[in-house]
Amino acid sequence: MSDIDLIIERLEMRGHRITGSRRRVLDAVLAQPAHFTVDDVLRSTRKVGRATVFRTMKILLDLNLVCRILLDDGTLHYRLSTRGHHHHLVCTNCGRVEDFTNCDVASLVRDLSRATDYQIEGHWLEVYGRCSTCRLLLPAPAARTTAT
Amino acid sequence: MSDIDLIIERLEMRGHRITGSRRRVLDAVLAQPAHFTVDDVLRSTRKVGRATVFRTMKILLDLNLVCRILLDDGTLHYRLSTRGHHHHLVCTNCGRVEDFTNCDVASLVRDLSRATDYQIEGHWLEVYGRCSTCRLLLPAPAARTTAT
DNA sequence: ACCTACAGTGAGACTACGTATCGGAGGCCA
DNA sequence: TGGCCTCCGATACGTAGTCTCACTGTAGGT
Numbered sequence: 001m002s003d004i005d006l007i008i009e010r011l012e013m014r015g016h017r018i019t020g021s022r023r024r025v026l027d028a029v030l031a032q033p034a035h036f037t038v039d040d041v042l043r044s045t046r047k048v049g050r051a052t053v054f055r056t057m058k059i060l061l062d063l064n065l066v067c068r069i070l071l072d073d074g075t076l077h078y079r080l081s082t083r084g085h086h087h088h089l090v091c092t093n094c095g096r097v098e099d100f101t102n103c104d105v106a107s108l109v110r111d112l113s114r115a116t117d118y119q120i121e122g123h124w125l126e127v128y129g130r131c132s133t134c135r136l137l138l139p140a141p142a143a144r145t146t147a148t
Numbered sequence: 149m150s151d152i153d154l155i156i157e158r159l160e161m162r163g164h165r166i167t168g169s170r171r172r173v174l175d176a177v178l179a180q181p182a183h184f185t186v187d188d189v190l191r192s193t194r195k196v197g198r199a200t201v202f203r204t205m206k207i208l209l210d211l212n213l214v215c216r217i218l219l220d221d222g223t224l225h226y227r228l229s230t231r232g233h234h235h236h237l238v239c240t241n242c243g244r245v246e247d248f249t250n251c252d253v254a255s256l257v258r259d260l261s262r263a264t265d266y267q268i269e270g271h272w273l274e275v276y277g278r279c280s281t282c283r284l285l286l287p288a289p290a291a292r293t294t295a296t
Numbered sequence: 297a298c299c300t301a302c303a304g305t306g307a308g309a310c311t312a313c314g315t316a317t318c319g320g321a322g323g324c325c326a
Numbered sequence: 327t328g329g330c331c332t333c334c335g336a337t338a339c340g341t342a343g344t345c346t347c348a349c350t351g352t353a354g355g356t
């Protein structure tokens with residue numbers, strides 16, 4: 001079963017109709033490189049309205065079929081996501097993105113919950129750096145913390 | 149020395165002029181509650197232009213005098229920040245924000261760097277939950293992961 | 297195969313947030 | 327006090343996303 005059929009199955013399961021426009025948006029999303037903006041999708045789906053593309057992206061987000069990436073410069077990009085909860089390691093030079101799940105945020109969250117008496121519901125973690133290729137191309141910049 | 153004098157000192161140190169408009173923006177920022185939007189500042193500084201408020205906020209961001217908070221719903225808010233690198237624990241019910249620094253992201257970053265051969269430059273972490281007060285007010289929602 | 301309810305659609309106005317431009321004003325130093 | 331140069335406000339512009347509304351076409355029933 002192809003990717004698109006899988007996605008369509010999930011949409012149907014949730015009671016969403018499979019229309020021509022949605023199919024065109026899905027095709028476009030699947031044809032994108034690693035990460036992309038809604039505008040990229042719009043440009044490659046002539047004849048589908050802006051609102052429809054945004055609506056479809058929202059559905060895909062809700063179904064966890066795509067996820068959002070906060071880039072170093074503050075812009076939000078989208079990315080196909082076949083798995084569930086994970087985080088991103090983004091190369092600030094070439095934009096390459098690695099997913100990772102093996103991090104130990106869980107223990108951090110546990111400590112934090114104990115220390116603050118909050119009932120933790122979720123978290124968002126993005127890590128920025130220079131990938132193995134890019135770190136060779138350019139001299140290391142001054143150490144930087146992107147996060148606040 | 150008051151907060152505003154401290155901030156003004158830091159601005160002067162960087163060669164920024166202390167103008168009437170900047171003073172009004174600083175006053176407004178200091179008068180805000182825990183977190184706020186640029187629009188909140190704009191509304192409480194009649195007679196200062198939009199662009200000037202944004203420009204001033206940018207300077208404050210650059211000087212790490214304010215930081216940005218990514219709320220659960222995806223909106224960005226601002227917050228006074230007297231310290232350097234830290235993270236936020238945000239109550240999804242009442243919007244209360246706790247800062248924390250005692251987390252062990254450093255070791256996570258080290259492991260990640262080893263595993264992926266990335267040269268890690270920074271990270272962004274926000275944790276969402278229900279604060280001690282709010283967790284009593286409402287029954288626990290279904291467990292949720294806000295992050296992707 | 298046809299009917300029909302109603303989810304979905306496209307166009308375009310609108311909102312939110314932020315940046316660029318530009319002529320004019322005013323802070324700061326000699 | 328003069329003058330340079332940063333900063334100013336107004337406003338146009340850009341980008342990301344939402345809302346509205348009359349129309350369309352999918353999917354389930356017969």
